[in-house]
Every structure is written in C-alpha cells, then in structure tokens.
Amino acid sequence: MTVGDGRVRGVVLAGGQSTRFGDDDKALAPLDGEPLISHVVSALYTAVETRPLLAARTDERAVNLLSVLPRLPTVVDDDRYEGPVAGLFAAAEAVSEPWFVVVGCDMPLISRAAIRTLLSNTTSETGAVVACDDTEMPEPLLAAYRTTAVRQLQTNSVRIESLRDVLDALSEVRLLHVDAHPVFERAVTNVNTQNELTTLRRAALH
Structure with a gap:
C-alpha cells in the first residue's frame, strides 16, 4: 500500500515483558485458535500488503515469537531507551519506507479497516x-508515524521516556477520535491481564 508520499511498512511492537499477564507470554496467548500476535500480523499484512517488521526486546524473544509466525524481518529494541519507545526508535531506523504503522502485539482486534483509516x-x-479511545486518550500503539520525523527525535535534545513523550515532541500529530471513526472502537482493545483475555474469549463465543 502507498500513502501520499510513498509506501508504508507495518510494525508489530513486541518488546513488553507481560508483567501484568503473569508467567505466560501474552503475545502467544491464544484467542480464536491463534496467538494474539498472529491476529496483529495478519491484519497488518492484509492492510499494508507487505510483511510487517517485528520489533522485539531481544533476539531470543524474536526467535520465540517467530516460532508461531510466518517468516518476518525483525529488529531488536534500541537499548538506549526503555519500553515501547525502544521498539519504535529501532523500527524507525530499520524501515526504508516514508511511513510506518505501529500496532502493539496485544491488540488482537485490530483490523484492516482501522489501519487503512x-x-x-x-x-x-x-x-x-494516532487513534484515540473512547476516553479521548491517544493510543500511540495504534498509530502511523512519519519515519523521518521519528528519526529526528533521536538527534534532538528532547528527553523521550514514553510514547506520549514522542507524541508531544512530534509536530503536527493528528488525532482520530473513536466517535468520528467507530472503526477504532474495537481496534484499540489491548490485553494486559488474564482476566481481559478471558473477557475477549467469552465475547467471541457470543
């Protein structure tokens, strides 16, 4: 897929340690017979029409995730940063496309329509x-980023510790609210705990 000034790369951010999920890796937890991360990869591939990039905390984690995924290009988190910022910056350095669209590995209800919106x-x-949830809060793990704009942040003196800091530092951030774009209502759902996953499984049964 292309946008106004070039092609797009999908990026799955999978650097989290799943601390609230318990001992299991939430990216590999099953929903409708597939790991959560597989739903994300499938939606990105369908929307962008090229294999997404997998951003993982370590090479070992990437290998573990790829055991349930098709062959994907991978990148390891930038160790100068922590959390999802490390994956975002590593992805920005790795992609050659003018834009990349980021989805968290724990957002299994993401859709082609949401990404294309x-x-x-x-x-x-x-x-x-950036998509916003029903509380009007931006969801930086469901967003399209201009590659050069993110790269530029790494050369600036602005302190970046979170994805919210990234949004604050970028110029011209456009927020898409769920009331105007109902396609995001389900897409922004992420799974942080076992209870949240159980709720999704029950909803799927009905």
Missing part, C-alpha cells in the same frame, strides 16, 4: 496519525 489521514505535514 490511519493511513488515509496522513498528509505531507503530519508527523503522526
């Missing part, structure tokens, strides 16, 4: 296009 709202001026 993000990308259809990019412009030549925007640094990022």
